[in-house]
Amino acid sequence: MSISKMTISDRYFSNSNMTRLRKVMSAISIVLFMSSVMLVAVKGFNWGLDFTGGVVAEVQLSEQVTKNALKTKLDTAFQQDVQVVGMAEQDRWTIRYSQLTDTPQPNLVDALTTVSDQVKVLNSSVVGPQVGQDMVDQGGLAVLVCFLMIMLYLSVRFEWRLALGALAAIIYDVTLILGLFAFTQFEFNLTVLAAVLAILGYSLNDSIIIADRVREMLRGNPNGDTDNLLNESVKATFSRTMVTSGTTLITVSALWLLGGSALQGFAIALVVGIVSGTWSSVSVGITLPKLLGLQPCHYQVKAPVEVEGEYP
Incomplete structure (x- = not known):
């Protein structure tokens, strides 16, 4: 490949460097995930009036x-x-x-x-307090239904290892947002819940883009090294992911800076979710399937077995 035709990701990320980078990102993700879980369990949320009354x-x-x-x-x-x-x-x-x-x-x-x-x-x-509790229940139900629909979609679209990686990335993103609001004690209201639901879709989109490329690479290279194929998949989608996430961040950042206090929590949740979704699609979405033993053979079409015998 000539230098002029090399992409930015090809120039700066060799396969060996990309493998090490993914491992470092995964380790950081584990620390952030565990910290977020502990913060939610210990500090809890500063519920808004939508939930408390x-x-x-x-x-x-x-x-x-x-x-x-x-x-x-x-x-x-x-x-x-x-x-x-x-x-x-x-x-x-x-x-x-x-x-x-x-x-x-x-x-x-x-x-x-x-x-x-x-x-x-x-x-x-x-x-009233009862109305607030009903909103908590309905909000939790909305998140649960969203997760179930995503699980159904992923189970049909991908082999179970890639599907589980995408689902884990979504759970990671939501947990990170919840951990941030537990740590900062920003008010958690209905607008923040709406942002969490939006991030579910955004994170799924990021994970699917890379997972689609991984599937293509595994199908097209039956004898290839899994680590190298995963790295090539990340590099192939790097430019597209950065452009999409960058333009979305610009818009959401403007909403954060100019939207006033009423939209502050909504905008903060979106900013963190967009960054986390881009990060987790690499650190979780494709690293977990590799740990679960993902191989090119899992995406090879098996030839039909011919049975010898007499035919009329």
Whole structure:
């Protein structure tokens, strides 16, 4: 292969280097996965009002006030971390807070009169604890159904070793996101759950692209070395994966930076999931099948056996 025709992955990653790199990535992935599991088990999540229940109110103030000043007053009045989100109109705000049962809470209008002379509550709704628990159950059911559909698809599409590698990569990505939210204690709400479901599909897409190429390489090289074939599959899809993930990250990063606090958790989960999905498709998606004994013979079409005998 001439230098001019070599791809970026061919120039910088030889088969020996790629094999070592995959092993290092796999070791790092194991550490991150175990750490995430421990964080979720020990620290748990900072559940949002969608799951715990609370009050959501839209108010209009007669005076201009900054978000920080308004939040400081409400945090002190309600003795908790009150969510304050500015709306399109400068004098309108969305306020979310939990209903504490162990301490008395002031009336929202009374709390707001400390920063504005006139306060108008445009609408207010209460999410009860039972509704919040129902959302937890429904969210968990949605993730479970998604996993079952993915397992069904993979079992039909690939040989079981590659299918198990793709499924393990998806589980790794979701666990990493959950571990991040447990570690940072960012609010886990319905928008974050939506991001987790989106990452399930994105991670599956990354894993399938590489798995498809692995399958082609194994079929076309019945006597080839499995490690070399896996490395060639990664290098063949490297440019496409980086371009796709890079352009998606640019869009999601803009959503993170410009979307405001309401979309922060959603954007963070997507950013981490996209990076993790690209990483795990190599460190988990094709490394696990190799450990399970994946060989080119598993994708060779067996010739029909002819039975000797008399035919009419």
